[in-house]
Amino acid sequence: MTSFRSTNSLLFFSFILVLWLSWPASGNSSTATSAPEDYIACLLDNSHPDHPISPAIFTPDNSSFTSVLRAYIRNNRFNTSATRKPFLIVTALHVSHIQASIVCARRHNMQMKIRSGGHDYEGVSYVAEVPFFILDMFNLRTIDIDIEKETAWVQTGATLGEVYYRIAEKSKVHGYPAGVCPTVGVGGHISGAGYGNLMRKYGLTVDNIEDATMVDVNGRLLDRKAMGEDLFWAISGGGGSSFGVVLSYKIKLVRVPEKVTVFRVTRSPEQNASYIGSRWQQVADKIDRDLFIRFIMDVVNNTQTGKKTARATFHGLFLGDADRLFSVLNTSFPELALKRSEVNETSWVQSVLFWTNYPIGTSEEVLLSRTPPVNSLKRKSDYVKKPISKEGLEWIWDRMAELEAPLALTFNPYGGRMAEIRSTAKPFPHRAGNLAKIQYAVNWDEQGTEAANYYIGLTRKLHMYMTRFVSANPREAFYNYKDLDLGINHNGRESYYEGRTYGIKYFVGNFNRLVEIKTRVDPDNFFRNEQSIPTLPHKK
Template identity: 45%
Template structure:
């Protein structure tokens, strides 16, 4: 596949009045990158996946159809001490990941993926290929965390690599309710975003049943540290001794090994699996997902209420990711992604939509307000969407402020300038402002 193929597709679809859905990895949680309620053309960028790593100047060009795993692998081919701050699911496409911000275990040290974009190549509504200079400052700002599919077709990103030590440490420690998991989660709220910036300590809540049908709820504390296990143990003993992290819980490895570890939780996995677009291979399933941001610790009884709900249903999960560190130092308006000084974010996944809706309602008093925020890559169509393919500014503001806070207004202005007729659209896309004639009609 060549970049010119994308240009021709855009021009042709615009001429014939057909919508485009652009897919890089196919991980859109609501399927908005590959389905539509109207006739459309699927522009699949799976074969636009060249990666060129330049260790001498600490950069790489990566085409939008490459996966995170492929990017990690190609970086590691050139250097043991270079990395890129992105997610832990290797099969996710680079294009959509960076457009939505892209967070992972390095974000407390280096910020999100989009913070490290230094140039880009994009096909605009007229079929032209633009780079950072020719697209202008505002459009370059918008595509970093603002959802690139509303503004054009991203062809490639030029990214700045970061430095990591030769040895990092990872661990996954489960704790049951009987082992005090509820109290540990409560304490984690107060320290997760305040740990040393080289430490990432997230957690996941799940339920499982043994062969006798006895139900058990457990919390898995998942950690990543840029350094040795000895230093990590010292830091954890100082900040979170209640968790009881032990030396045998910790595994030292290279950064590229840790990328595999957080995908399948095994440092012995063949690194070549990072090149597989279906890695890790899950069973086929359908599920609903919602996200939230927490700005202050929740009362202890709230977690008891959350954990109680896990007794009601199978195959439910909640993940909590700490912010803090470098995230606190970057202004909300630096790029389109605005969520910086929150304590942590929550992501809930479940096969049964009614259960997750009830949990979402239960959490309302304890999460961000005015607006109640959400993370764009965890798209949630229930936050609002375009009706019949269109939405006014006020209608789109309902979900736009949740994803982008007050950066939404600037995104609308950029959209109006570069795509006034809303050719690049989807059910939760950024809308343009109406022309003066339309506004007066």
């Protein structure tokens, strides 16, 4: 594996400086001012002599264009004949390709979308209402692990599964506190804060990074020292695509036991599902921080009555063996009534597979797959600050049954190490005071706008029903769960005010600092999308 440390030494600075002397900047506009062929010519003119950009350029005339575009579309809502397509895809193979893409886009006033894994729920990394091109990072996925120092440099085109696999190659007692979906791209996951089932023990994904490299609006390759602490703070949970193109993160590996314990159990109304769910809320954020238990609410068909019935699923990871898990549960959460037959002891990397619904014992090489099943979907989020009563949970299940859709509410417990960190330490503000985060999820296979409107409408209705149970003023949301219902930025004269609509929900009191940093490092708002951080209005 090629070492990535060499690129962190900023060896390209002299090349950048020579080019930058002749690179004019352009102001912000919502539409392109040059023809695509002019942009392509600019890319070729600014190609590094040792790393030509032409192999990375895909136009609609290229036979591979459609397959490259679709390879990282993770939501079929945005894979239709009516969806606007990019006029170009640059599949960067070298940092100079990123630099040329930025400089030429500024010169020709082109809208750039930055894509790593393509899992952003609203497709903002590969869809736009105006002419645009995609800077795709999937080729830049080197992972360079130093077990002795317990760190790794990871390029943002890598997936979480690739990171986990490479860690497991080196060590049985190291892991990384990131997401449970292995096909998620590192770039979006980390830059938007990231979390996983290790967060109660070790904090968020961004609580475990030490450095980063990025290309800024001026085409400069910067590390943490060169970019400064403000900008490093902003790309550590505030969304990297608002501030530049993040090339890599230096992550801190964490210690895990050789043996962990996992379980996934369901409880029905006859098994006191609502009571167990209410008790979960009393203990999940306070229980031993080695234990992470996710609580999922959905409804299923009762095979006996044919009617919809409530189902509670409890999905757990415990950093220890089964004996100690039962000791913790018997003391803190006996209501779950977990049985020995319902748990499995395994390695940490195998627990990743279990959480992805693979059977324990599956070859770990599946973590290297970058092609998950894809369907149409809608996601929303909320924060729970006070426990919902047993009666409240039953009322929610009744509303879910009425909606007649495969909706699920996933409650992720907070507390532990994550809640001990100051809300201003990273842009992610939702720490102490939050019991759990909720993800609303619905997937469907039907094609067409009518089906999409139907399922999205049901999700919005459930979100409305939940109003009295969740945070208010603002009603908080998780930035990595992009939701355009919270507001869309058209990046025009009203950009700041449009951005504030969703920005306060995602970032609460940290929004103003993000805007100040954005205004300073990207005053012309080049790095923009439908929910990017805006600049201050007097800087427009």
